Amino acid sequence: MTTDTLNDLAAHQQVAPVETLKMTARGVNVFYGAKQAINNVSIDVTQENVTAFIGPSGCGKSTFLRTLNRMNDTVSSARVEGEITLDGENIYAASMDVVQLRARVGMVFQKPNPFPKSIYENVAYGPRIHGLASAKNDMDRIVEQSLRRAGLWDEVKDRLTDSGTALSGGQQQRLCIARAIAVDPEVILMDEPCSALDPIATAKIEELIHELRGRYAIVIVTHNMQQAARVSQRTAFFHLGTLVEYGDTSDIFTNPRETRTKDYITGRYG
């Protein structure tokens, strides 16, 4: 892959003229026991733009992503320092309700993890526990719309009662995406949502991201440079737990300030 193709791709990405801060992180450190996985990361996630996290394997992208909806709370050894806000409110404050936070900040995990329930039930579960649908046909509509958006509807519409785990890996991942958007969150965190998908399904997901842009703030972790260039307006490059560079995607790909960034995106290491 050459820098030029990436530049071409990134040049298409227009950063929105008006920007509202959706989430901010200031001086975030994450420790697993004594080991520091994230070191002093500060970043802004805007409502209008898609933010991509890139970086070599093990650099802490997933770890940082999980601090944004407090999923790290479930890891007993994990400890988070610093301040992260959602709409100006500290999400680690005692007054923040974690359950609601996770409904507002949805997540698609790196490994597909559908519930061992029917396809319908997988998508309907979130809206049901949050009371988003009052009647059966409301729920049917939410389920269909979410599955359509995730590009899965045509493949599963005749077998909504089949188990979600009986789908192929890529279908499972799209089911998980449908499940996340069914809750109608404000922010969607996607951890390598396309790593198990074929190019067609990947294109569908990217289309979905385009469609959702602006309506939801989106953060996506990806190992695919072209994908980062195609879908995001902002890119953050992580390396060994630190945020090396963060800026407009077009700048990162055409004109990186740091040599480490340049080496990584041109495939010289990582």
Next chain:
Amino acid sequence: MNSTLVAGVPATGAEPPAPARTPTDWRGAKMQGSIRRRYAAERRFRLLGLGAVLLSAGFLVFLLWTMVGNGARGFTQTELRLDVDFPASTLMIDPAALAGPGKDAALAGADIEGATTAAATAAFGTDGERLLSDGAWLTVRDAIAADPTILRRKAQIWVPAATNIDLAAKGDAAPEDEAAYARLDKAGVTKTGLNLTFLKNADSTDPTLVGVWGALKGSLLTMFVTIVLAFPVGVLSALYLEEYAPRNRWTDLIEVSINNLAAVPSIIFGLLGLAVFLNFMDMPRSAPIVGGLTLALMTMPVIVIAGRNAIKSVPPSIRDAALGIGASRVQVVFHHVLPLALPGILTGTIIGMARALGETAPLLMIGMRAFIASPPGGLTEPATVLPVQIFLWSDEVSRGFVEKTSAAIIVLLVFLMLMNGIAIYLRNRFERRW
């Protein structure tokens, strides 16, 4: 990707070239030999496994064969036809009294036993009453109660035969009893049929009158108390320990204690039940509630351990998935973890309950070995349970108890199989629900 620059660290020097490998000869004699050995090992393992299964199946068949062989006879009872000439008898009951509320008193006041003995003497000669069960007069009484008009005529009533005659009918008695039976049989006054008494009665001193219903009902009530207590408490403890409790010294201590409790001999639980429920809490002796409580103490650790293992094996990604769309901890537990863990929990429960059902020692300690002649009416009434009943009958000297013991064992095994069957059905249902 350039491998020499992984993670930005330049390679420090070229590795020495590896010596060239000789190509593997996949079709050579050595490979063929190892393939043969592998097949042989697999055949050996299959045979060993099959042998183990056959051996245990053999034991099971032997057990069932002897039990059914001995016990099937316990379900039948020989009866004798007794001709009673009521008008000629000394019995004085006013048939009118039997219609009103004074019925029981009228029956109790009459010497039905004497009349039965007299009828037996008349029908079968001197010592005729020895051919009849001690409880034969009860059958006569019941016949009168059912139809008072027979008091005005000669009636034929089928009454249970004595143990010796019963055994002789089944071809298992002393020669003189065999002869007595042969005479009766020739006279056409014998018949052998299903022993309803055995399915209806409780314990008795006369083997022809004993029944298994008292013990069966005692077992049912006791198991009911056990499961109602042990299952929810065990499952909730397992859930709490796995999903909520912090990992620290206290929870480690609790874990060790629970594992130890599961290994404590059951007689100790009996002593505990005796000390706590009977002596300290003053609960009734021999009652199913106390038996159930004691057995629940014993079963709970088994359910907790099985439950924790089942809960542990639910993949963490399912919890993440639910938490990630904003499910609360309780919702995660009850919507996802518990349904997925339930088959495993039920397996543990089956094992625990089966053990509780067959338990004798702790129940002896809390007085459930008492002689109890009527089925328990409720949880606080004196009762015994099947295994204890079997133990008591197997200790009796009268030969009539041998087949009753085996019959009771069959009832216990059927109960056990039913209980396990229900649990396995439930387990499969939960497994298939997804």
